[in-house]
Amino acid sequence: MYVNTKDILEKASKEYYAVPAFNINNMEFFHAILEGALEKRAPLIVETSEGAIKYAGNGDIFKGARFFVEMVRLFADSVDIPVALHLDHGKHFEYIIAAIKAGYSSVMIDASEEPFEENLRKTKEIVKIAHAAGVSVEAELGQLAGVEDNVVAAENVLVDPEQAKIFVEETGVDFLAPAIGTSHGAFKFKGEAKLDFERLKKVKELTKVPLVLHGASSVLPEYVRIAEEYGADLSGAKGVPEEDLKKCVELGINKVNTDTDLRIAFIAGLRKYLKENPKEFDPRHYLGAGKKFVKEVVMNRLEFLGCAGKA
Numbered sequence: 001m002y003v004n005t006k007d008i009l010e011k012a013s014k015e016y017y018a019v020p021a022f023n024i025n026n027m028e029f030f031h032a033i034l035e036g037a038l039e040k041r042a043p044l045i046v047e048t049s050e051g052a053i054k055y056a057g058n059g060d061i062f063k064g065a066r067f068f069v070e071m072v073r074l075f076a077d078s079v080d081i082p083v084a085l086h087l088d089h090g091k092h093f094e095y096i097i098a099a100i101k102a103g104y105s106s107v108m109i110d111a112s113e114e115p116f117e118e119n120l121r122k123t124k125e126i127v128k129i130a131h132a133a134g135v136s137v138e139a140e141l142g143q144l145a146g147v148e149d150n151v152v153a154a155e156n157v158l159v160d161p162e163q164a165k166i167f168v169e170e171t172g173v174d175f176l177a178p179a180i181g182t183s184h185g186a187f188k189f190k191g192e193a194k195l196d197f198e199r200l201k202k203v204k205e206l207t208k209v210p211l212v213l214h215g216a217s218s219v220l221p222e223y224v225r226i227a228e229e230y231g232a233d234l235s236g237a238k239g240v241p242e243e244d245l246k247k248c249v250e251l252g253i254n255k256v257n258t259d260t261d262l263r264i265a266f267i268a269g270l271r272k273y274l275k276e277n278p279k280e281f282d283p284r285h286y287l288g289a290g291k292k293f294v295k296e297v298v299m300n301r302l303e304f305l306g307c308a309g310k311a
């Protein structure tokens with residue numbers, strides 16, 4: 001069934017497990033993720049970036065948002081696990097409104113790059129609009145530094161726990177994404193992964209809301225290896241080790257945003273298939289090979305984050 005993201009995350013927060021939120025841009029990834037969640041009896045959150053909405057609408061964001069709602073709901077309504085659709089990194093008012101109007105389960109307002117007061121003001125405004133429509137809201141505090149700025153945890157880019165408390169109280173936001181040292185993409189750390197667990201613990205104690213980890217892909221070596229064996233160049237790729245993610249879950253992370261791991265799995269499956277089947281040109285076959293790898297990664301995440309069997 002199609003549900004409000006809040007229903008999924010409040011249960012996860014109470015019981016201290018996490019639900020991955022998987023980014024999609026098309027049908028194949030969605031099918032893979034849904035099949036994986038059904039097999040694992042897990043609650044499911046799929047999310048789309050603004051870029052995904054524009055892509056799916058072939059340039060028209062209202063069509064793109066509707067496209068995802070129609071697709072996700074069509075399948076969600078015929079299965080007995082909870083399924084939610086979330087707008088990831090909503091930075092522009094028009095995308096957030098398009099998502100709410102189309103019927104998304106939740107939206108993220110990402111004004112994390114703006115000064116605290118401005119982030120607070122914008123988040124409060126979106127909370128008011130979204131809640132009136134029965135849509136829950138995620139916001140972010142602190143910044144996800146890229147690998148270049150990897151003086152990991154230059155204090156000033158990470159979340160300030162005391163500010164997080166004020167922010168949650170004043171905005172009424174449903175979920176909070178605290179920056180604790182991760183970054184987006186396949187190149188997160190130059191040396192060892194280094195997350196600020198102490199800071200995360202404080203944020204949970206002070207806010208008590210469901211918490212979200214962005215930039216949470218693990219960049220699994222086995223899929224990087226296959227992709228590279230079949231022609232990709234992903235040198236220097238490094239993610240958040242699964243053990244670190246488990247620790248984050250113990251400390252209160254409930255939504256684990258995952259995009260890069262699916263992209264790498266798909267490209268590994270696709271490259272391998274194309275190389276091994278040079279006569280093939282049926283898209284259902286070569287896209288199906290990528291889909292199979294995505295499903296494996298999805299099932300692994302659902303298992304180690306503790307949400308398998310929670311549907």
Ligand code: G3H
Nearest residue numbers: 023049051052089184259
């Ligand atoms: O956080 C960003 C997601 O990984 C998706 O990014 O769709 O804008 O490439 P994108």
Ligand code: 13P
Nearest residue numbers: 185215216217257259260
């Ligand atoms: P990854 O790039 O680590 O998969 O992070 C995705 C993300 O945070 C989407 O919001």
Ligand code: NA
Nearest residue numbers: 087088089108
């Ligand atoms: Na998000």
Ligand code: ZN
Nearest residue numbers: 184214215257
């Ligand atoms: Zn993110």
